[in-house]
Amino acid sequence: MSGGQAADRVVETARAAGLRLVRFLYCDLDGVVRGKATGIAGLGQRLQSGIGLTVAMQGFTLLDRLAPVEGMGPVGEVRLLPDPDTFVIAPYAPHTGVVLADLTTPQLGPYDVCGRTFLRRMEDRAAAAGLRVMAAFEPEWTLCRPADDRQPAWEPLDRSLCFSSQGMDGAQDVVDDVVGALEAQGLVVEQYYPELGGGQQELSVRHAPALRAADHLVLYRETVRAVAHRHGLAASFAPKPWPDQPGNGCHLHFSLRDLDGEPGCFADASGAMSRLARQFLAGVLEHLPGLIALTCASVNSYRRLIPQAWASAYRAWGYDNREAAVRVASPLRGQEAETANVELKACDASANPYLALGGLIAAGLDGIERRLEAPPPVAVDPHLLAEDERAAAGITRHPANLAQALEQLEQDRVLQEALGERLATTYRAVKELDLQSFAADDPDLEYDAHRFRF
Ligand code: GLU
Ligand code: MG
Numbered sequence: 001m002s003g004g005q006a007a008d009r010v011v012e013t014a015r016a017a018g019l020r021l022v023r024f025l026y027c028d029l030d031g032v033v034r035g036k037a038t039g040i041a042g043l044g045q046r047l048q049s050g051i052g053l054t055v056a057m058q059g060f061t062l063l064d065r066l067a068p069v070e071g072m073g074p075v076g077e078v079r080l081l082p083d084p085d086t087f088v089i090a091p092y093a094p095h096t097g098v099v100l101a102d103l104t105t106p107q108l109g110p111y112d113v114c115g116r117t118f119l120r121r122m123e124d125r126a127a128a129a130g131l132r133v134m135a136a137f138e139p140e141w142t143l144c145r146p147a148d149d150r151q152p153a154w155e156p157l158d159r160s161l162c163f164s165s166q167g168m169d170g171a172q173d174v175v176d177d178v179v180g181a182l183e184a185q186g187l188v189v190e191q192y193y194p195e196l197g198g199g200q201q202e203l204s205v206r207h208a209p210a211l212r213a214a215d216h217l218v219l220y221r222e223t224v225r226a227v228a229h230r231h232g233l234a235a236s237f238a239p240k241p242w243p244d245q246p247g248n249g250c251h252l253h254f255s256l257r258d259l260d261g262e263p264g265c266f267a268d269a270s271g272a273m274s275r276l277a278r279q280f281l282a283g284v285l286e287h288l289p290g291l292i293a294l295t296c297a298s299v300n301s302y303r304r305l306i307p308q309a310w311a312s313a314y315r316a317w318g319y320d321n322r323e324a325a326v327r328v329a330s331p332l333r334g335q336e337a338e339t340a341n342v343e344l345k346a347c348d349a350s351a352n353p354y355l356a357l358g359g360l361i362a363a364g365l366d367g368i369e370r371r372l373e374a375p376p377p378v379a380v381d382p383h384l385l386a387e388d389e390r391a392a393a394g395i396t397r398h399p400a401n402l403a404q405a406l407e408q409l410e411q412d413r414v415l416q417e418a419l420g421e422r423l424a425t426t427y428r429a430v431k432e433l434d435l436q437s438f439a440a441d442d443p444d445l446e447y448d449a450h451r452f453r454f
Contacts, residue, residue: 006084007047014043014097017089022097024051024080027115027218029430030062031297031350031454035101036080050079050104058103058113058426062298062453063437067429078111079104086215091181092226100215112422115354116211122361122418123210129368131265132257133361134341136207137217139349140248141224142236143171143199152448154234156199156245167194171201177227178203185223187216196310197246207253207341210361214353217250221349221454237349237454239296240303243443247304247311250349252295252356253329254364255341256280263337271336273328281317281326281342282374283367284360288315288325288346290412292398293405293431294359298350299438300450302401305346307383312345314382316395317374323381325398346398349454355419355427362418403435 014022022043025035036053038046055076059069066072082099090096103114110117126133144154160167168175171194179189188206195202203224205216221237228235240247256266256277266277273281284291296305307313310322317326325346331339347356366372375394382395390396399405406428409415416424438446 003084004048007044010047010084010087010097010099011044013087013089014040017097018095019089019097020095022087022099023090024082024099024101025218025222026080026101026103027352027354028060029058029113029115029352029355029427030060030434031352032060032062033218033222037096047082047084047099050081050101050108052077052106053080053103059430061430061433061437063434063449065433065437067426067433069426069429072426077106079106079108081108088185088219090222090226091184092223092230098219098222100218112420113426115352115358115423116214118419118423119211119214119354119358119361122358125365126210126361127259129365130259132259132261133210133357133364134207134255134257135210135213135357136205136253137213137220137347137349137353138202138204138249138251138253138343139217139220139224139237140195140200140202140250141349142197142238142241142245142248143174143201143228144234144236146232152451154236154451156197156242157233159198160194162196163193171199174228174231174233175201175203177231178224181223181227182220185219187220195246200246200248207255210357211354214357217349217353225452234452236451238447238450238452239298239301239348239350240447241451242447243303247309248348249304249311249345250347250351252344252347252360253341254344254360263340267331267337267340269337271331271340273340276368277340277342278374279367279372280364281328281367282372283364283370284344285315285317285326285374286367286372287359287363287412287415289396289399289405289408290415291359291363291409292346293402293409294415295344295347295351295356296405297348297352297356297402297431298450299402299434299446301348301350302399302405304348305398308381310345313398314390314395315398316378316382316393318378321378323383324378328377350450358418359415362415366414402431406431
């Protein structure tokens with residue numbers, strides 16, 4: 001279908017559904033979903049020409065402060081240009097549609113500070129190597145209820161136990177609505193369960209080609225937050241919403257297919273990883289210290305990456321090892337090749353999913369290009385090894401904070417080259433401003449600023 005036909009179809013569907021507004025959404029460099037909505041009368045035209053947006057927006061932080069980036073100020077525009085293939089009717093907002101947008105130049109050409117455009121470019125790179133990257137983000141989130149007269153104003157919904165059916169009962173109305181709303185938007189729900197922390201939920205959705213998987217996470221976050229709100233509750237995707245509660249991961253599962261969608265290049269019929277898969281994994285591990293600045297992207301992220309929280313604190317990989325940054329998930333019996341996949345645990349929902357996934361692809365492809373060998377798998381909790389055992393096995397601790405991760409990203413030539421100069425420097429400027437904003441080491445300020453931002 002041509003772009004014009006796809007746009008016509010969106011207008012037709014929107015009119016037939018009686019929509020009044022359609023939101024053009026994007027995820028900014030600090031992980032915040034933003035956008036503008038068009039009235040229905042102008043929808044057809046704006047699907048073609050986009051909606052204007054100040055060029056400053058990619059310099060904004062999660063506190064709405066503008067980072068000092070050359071050219072990002074009051075003068076100049078970009079366009080929010082929707083991808084009509086992403087259009088959905090929002091089940092959680094009356095008479096409202098959602099479409100995900102690229103940021104483009106005013107002439108509608110590619111804009112080098114757009115995360116979605118970056119991920120497309122990385123998908124093209126993979127395609128040039130004959131590969132399609134499949135992915136799924138697996139978000140955890142904390143369902144919260146108002147805390148009468150106390151600060152903070154919200155508290156975890158319950159104190160239910162991990163996987164407990166009582167936790168399911170307590171959250172069932174919201175979760176049922178979330179599942180219905182996700183499926184109405186074309187996401188396929190895989191599994192649901194309450195997780196370890198009070199009010200913590202995990203609901204996974206089916207994998208998809210990389211760009212689509214990142215789009216899904218944006219739609220997912222929009223949906224969960226809004227549905228919770230309609231129930232008088234709130235959903236936190238913060239990596240660490242409360243000091244005394246487990247963190248929320250947003251593990252990134254990935255595998256490779258050939259361009260016909262066949263999984264044989266990644267795993268054989270027994271589910272064993274191919275040489276190519278191991279090289280890709282080795283690339284991800286090699287670049288992990290810098291990649292983490294993209295996947296664990298907030299100041300708050302580093303409160304989650306501590307030993308023995310099942311979030312990973314070390315650069316290591318292993319089979320079903322939940323303390324390793326990279327876990328090779330065991331495939332399902334009878335569908336071994338199709339279900340073989342690898343999980344990056346060092347990822348959370350404060351990341352811009354397009355940057356996180358694009359960075360992962362760049363890292364993995366570098367592993368393939370250089371035919372990197374992964375170190376031996378680790379079959380124990382790396383934290384229990386002695387320092388010298390870890391050193392001998394090449395197991396290193398993750399960067400301790402966002403500043404250290406940014407430093408690693410800065411030094412990673414492969415990731416810098418993949419991002420391109422303008423995206424890399426703008427990203428750095430935004431994150432540096434966050435570091436400054438939270439430099440006072442006031443934990444309450446930091447938790448409050450992150451708790452409901454993503
Ligand atoms: N909540 C853990 C994290 O922060 C993950 C627990 C698990 O699913 O194994 O990543
Ligand atoms: Mg989990």
